[in-house]
Amino acid sequence: MGYRLGVDLGTTFTAAAMRNGGPPSMLGLGNRALQIPSVLYLQEDGQFLVGEAAERRGATDPSRVVREFKRRIGDPIPLMVAGTPFSAQALSARLLSSVVATATERRGAPPDEIVLTYPANWGAYKRELVDQVISLADVGPTVTCPEPQAAAIQYAAQARLQPGDRVAVYDLGGGTFDVCVLEKTGNGFTILGNPEGIEQLGGVDFDEAVFQHVVGALGPAMEQLDLDTPEGRTALTRLRRDCVEAKEALSVDVDTMIPVTLPGRSTSVRLTRAELETLIAPALEQTVEATGRALRAAGTTSDQLTAIVLVGGSSRIPLVSHLLQSRFSTPTALDTHPKHDIALGAVQYTDTEATAPLSAVGATASLPAVGAGGSQAAGGAAGTGTASRVLPKPTRTPISSETRRRIAIAAGGVALLAVGVFVAIQLTSGDSNNQATQNPPATTPTSVVTSAPTSVTPSVTAPTLKALPLAGIPVSESELVIPLQNGDGQSLYLADAGNPGKSVKLSRFAGNAAAGVDSGPVLSPDRKSMIFTRSTPPAKPALWVSGADGSGARPLFTKVPAQCADGITRPAWNTKVPTQLVVACLAGKTSGLYLVDTDGKVLKQLFTASGQGVGVSDPAISPDGNRVAFQAQRVRPVPGSPVGTGVFTVPLDGTQKARQVTTGADADPAWSPVLPGVIAYRHFLAEGSWAIFLTNVDGSPVACNRALISNPIGGGKLCQFTDGSTLDQDPTWSPHGDQLAFRRGPVTSARIYVASLDGRQAPHPIWTTDVGNQSASSWTAR
Structure with missing residues (x-):
């Protein structure tokens, strides 16, 4: 008798299920488990070992093993295996053909039809590549099914769902995360709204x-x-x-x-659940935020959900269910074997369960808020113990x-x-x-501000964004990118704070200082890429992107936003949504702060100021991804004048007006990567004297082993990090938030210094040069 085969080609594990008219059952692919590792090993004869056998051989010869290639589908750069290039699609096809061969061997005949699953948030381009995988595998008649839809079908086979019931499928697997809302119909399920996901998280x-x-x-x-x-x-x-x-x-x-x-x-190393949760909580909070966006896109409140169905091996982490229930007050449903649900659901999928067009279902305008009883707590996910x-x-x-x-x-x-x-x-x-949710009441800023956000575009990650170049190995945590100005223009260098004097040149403009300038570097959250400003007279400054080692440099935007027609400064990289940036721009007399994607599409207007001599610059995003700190000031009417209006913050979701948190000629805010409310910034003390200060934007005290002074705005105390005896500017935090690097000295002879937050390490130079001078460096993603 013929049979059907459902295949879940996962990032870390691959599973398959069979059905021949009765209930579905798992197909044993491995010797130790029903699923197998998604691993291939290239033998010297050109043939591939798959799964457990590949892992065993790869343990002693890692140059011939390849894994996690599902993450690379769509990447034009081939994967090198033992010196041989392969596309991610070709490797996925080898894995798929091996699964079908195993089924054929076990059943004595090939399947009549195969159902292959894919992430629901993959756009048309990647879905075409799934078809390419099927063609390369040459396995016979095959249909495709979104992974959350397969999971919902399996859940419905165990639970009593009626037409009209809605579930959210939260799929956290080995390498990707996606979530969507589905509604039960007479024939199966329909996806509502736009699925959300994070392709590089698992x-x-x-x-x-x-x-x-x-x-x-x-x-x-x-x-x-x-x-x-x-x-x-x-x-x-x-x-x-x-x-x-x-x-x-x-x-x-x-x-x-x-x-x-x-x-x-x-020896051994002890690890507690609390320590593990501390390591992964920021990433899991991203998935909770994505779940909220999926609900809003589907026009669904949490009390309209029957359950949040947890799928994928990583969804078994207890903190996942805790965070979701705290945020949405909705029951979570976790199967005994979440690694099997998608394969079991896929084999039950039928063509009558066609997905409704995403643009036609779940309009995103004028939707109710998400949360328990239709309400959403401001600022993000609720805290957990x-x-x-x-x-x-x-x-x-x-x-x-x-x-x-x-x-x-x-x-x-x-x-x-x-x-x-x-x-x-x-x-x-x-x-x-808790700090992430404490957005102080908005106050009216100074006269510099002429408008609050006037239009809000839903904060979604477009599936067609250009892929940023990712170097294979990120730069070390001790390394900073530093611009150096000399006779050849301004170039970028990679300097090592742990090895003063060591540096590597990343970019170069030949000729004289007029030939070009590379400045304002910002490292990506994973430290594999960087964005910087490149100026080549007479062209206006533009944002460029490259690997963190300077490789593959190219213009970032497909089209520069109209709001940035006359100027753009270094951006802030959103650590929660790495395809989004906050940039400060100038167009005519309007200076503004905008949330943009990596193609240059403006997603939100966060702040604008108009008038001659008004400036907005230096955005920095809080580590929880909720707020932006930036400088707003009037251009100094007299050289050296300390006129300015200070540092402001504004929510990234555009729900509140900007709020001033410092006063004076303050600039260069840098948000601590680990302390959600703490920013470092430069503060004018006297002519020829700028110091680095720390403040908590919610007014609470900042732990400080240095001088404390009163904060004229918001109460509390400011921490004076440097003594102000020199010109100290452009602070940037170390990845662990325990050190600050900053520029010390006048522009003609500045050097980069580093000091520890606890006061145990006095400011000391990490790199000096006899030629040229340094400007604002980058240690983290701002």
């Missing part, structure tokens, strides 16, 4: 966060590990596997020990950038880190979730 990133946590705890032991030997590579592979098992164990236990067996040394726990930063010996690179290369295709996860390995202070 369990592999949580695994990597745990691994980096352990590497940091081991310190010198990792420096001494020889990864050129089979023993060293095997030890690293075993450690990664144990980190994965530790993460999974913490779904049912409150702490675990991670064994570490290195050549000549055996475990997610907000304050942990002291472990005492660690820093790992050198060279060791980090060796570990990355030896990983054999393991993804380093997803956006937002790496910077979560950090020192926190205070309740970050």
